[in-house]
Amino acid sequence: MFAISFDSDNRTLYWYFTEIMAGSTTAEDEGTAFLYLDAAQQLIGAQIALDYDTTEHNLTGALEHPVVSFDSDTRILAIRLFDETPAETIELVEPAVMDFDDSEQLQGFELQLPAIEQLDVQLERIVPFLVTFDSPAEDPDDVERTPETQMFAPNTEEVAFRSGFVALVGKPNVGKSTLLNAFLGRKITIVSPKPHTTRIPVRGILTTPAAQLIFVDTPGIHDPRNKLGSFMVDQAQRAIPDADVVCFIVDISAPPSRLDERIATITRRSRAPRILVLNKTDQPSRDGQPHLEAYRELGPWDMEVAISALQEEGLDILVDEIVRHLPIGTRLYPSDQITDQSMRDHAAELIREQVLHLTEQEIPHSVAVEVDEWEERERVLYMRMTINVERESQKAIVIGAKGAMLKRIGSAARKQIEEAIERPVYLDLWVKARTNWRDDPTSLHWLGYTKRKT
Numbered sequence: 001m002f003a004i005s006f007d008s009d010n011r012t013l014y015w016y017f018t019e020i021m022a023g024s025t026t027a028e029d030e031g032t033a034f035l036y037l038d039a040a041q042q043l044i045g046a047q048i049a050l051d052y053d054t055t056e057h058n059l060t061g062a063l064e065h066p067v068v069s070f071d072s073d074t075r076i077l078a079i080r081l082f083d084e085t086p087a088e089t090i091e092l093v094e095p096a097v098m099d100f101d102d103s104e105q106l107q108g109f110e111l112q113l114p115a116i117e118q119l120d121v122q123l124e125r126i127v128p129f130l131v132t133f134d135s136p137a138e139d140p141d142d143v144e145r146t147p148e149t150q151m152f153a154p155n156t157e158e159v160a161f162r163s164g165f166v167a168l169v170g171k172p173n174v175g176k177s178t179l180l181n182a183f184l185g186r187k188i189t190i191v192s193p194k195p196h197t198t199r200i201p202v203r204g205i206l207t208t209p210a211a212q213l214i215f216v217d218t219p220g221i222h223d224p225r226n227k228l229g230s231f232m233v234d235q236a237q238r239a240i241p242d243a244d245v246v247c248f249i250v251d252i253s254a255p256p257s258r259l260d261e262r263i264a265t266i267t268r269r270s271r272a273p274r275i276l277v278l279n280k281t282d283q284p285s286r287d288g289q290p291h292l293e294a295y296r297e298l299g300p301w302d303m304e305v306a307i308s309a310l311q312e313e314g315l316d317i318l319v320d321e322i323v324r325h326l327p328i329g330t331r332l333y334p335s336d337q338i339t340d341q342s343m344r345d346h347a348a349e350l351i352r353e354q355v356l357h358l359t360e361q362e363i364p365h366s367v368a369v370e371v372d373e374w375e376e377r378e379r380v381l382y383m384r385m386t387i388n389v390e391r392e393s394q395k396a397i398v399i400g401a402k403g404a405m406l407k408r409i410g411s412a413a414r415k416q417i418e419e420a421i422e423r424p425v426y427l428d429l430w431v432k433a434r435t436n437w438r439d440d441p442t443s444l445h446w447l448g449y450t451k452r453k454t
């Protein structure tokens, strides 16, 4: 076994190559220690400069671990937890203390980390290697050495932790949003993407004890009839190659359309595992015909899963299938992260949903909701939002007779926002008609649809 434990009180990291047996350490030695950091300054390994007394013979057990290597010329013992070149190697002030057992085998070593802020952030990537160990009850001295690892919620399961990006692709109305909401539940953990973790917009994060699934945003792949449309196609096409797993969502109650074929074609270009997700199984086929074969033929697919996003059926199986296809890796986001920015986006999205829902498709997808103001007031969170539509006629529909529709939209959306935020909200809702905003690049930018260089 290879494992690490962390004592946050003493800022000490213990790296073990063998099972820890109390009292079996018979000798200690010191060596200059270095940390390997990635570009985001996160710990990804360590190295120790060994003296000439320590030979390969002393490292037999340690070298059985694939992450451990030894260069007999430079006498560097390296532990690379990930298959990547460190962006930086920093020397520690304190030497590593190495433990040897009675047959002179290196059992492990101890590193003293410098006092820095956000140490827990720097140690995020090693979380899958972290363990706690039971200190022997009869040895009170050892109790003090019991690592304090609560801050990491270490994964002590036998199975390796997996994490990665999951693209949910499919034409409009097949149930992507419903599925995502069902996955994430009411407790949304939608975050704004952090530059060092991804250049793909993240829609939501599902963290389970065994895995972290990061759903990346792939807006419906539309026909690129206007700039917004082509932006979306762009985004989706870009998100697919970067995803670790691609889920192609279809509506099994209807036959595949030309748009399904197009999206399937784009999906097939991905080298990631592709899962065919047959949604709306709760609904009888609209033309009485079975469509499974037709969807299968748009593949090949690595896997198919039948679900009902609406009834929340088959979702556990789908999560298991996705996780099975994810690479082994650490959590990329803290499991409870909710940023203010994400709440704004989410609130705007909830309003947009109500507009589309309550106007019953009279208002096309061109509607965009903008956050004008977001402010903590005495007992409420005040938010002023503008619903942007394309034409005066649409504006009239959204407002409704004597403002009745806008009121319905506002009160339904407010309820949902309050549920998500878990606090009272004052929603100040406005409607604007912006002619041709969809083709105006400055307006696209202003709405947050920024095209980024890849």
Ligand code: GDP
Binding pocket: 170, 171, 172, 173, 174, 175, 176, 177, 178, 179, 220, 279, 280, 281, 282, 283, 307, 308, 309, 310, 311
């Ligand atoms: P998206 O455009 O792909 O994000 O699709 P939505 O999630 O917005 O869903 C479109 C419509 O399909 C909504 O009216 C959903 O309630 C409905 N829907 C989604 N999933 C299911 C399902 O499993 N069964 C049924 N019967 N309807 C569903």
Ligand code: MG
Binding pocket: 173, 176, 177, 178
């Ligand atoms: Mg949707």
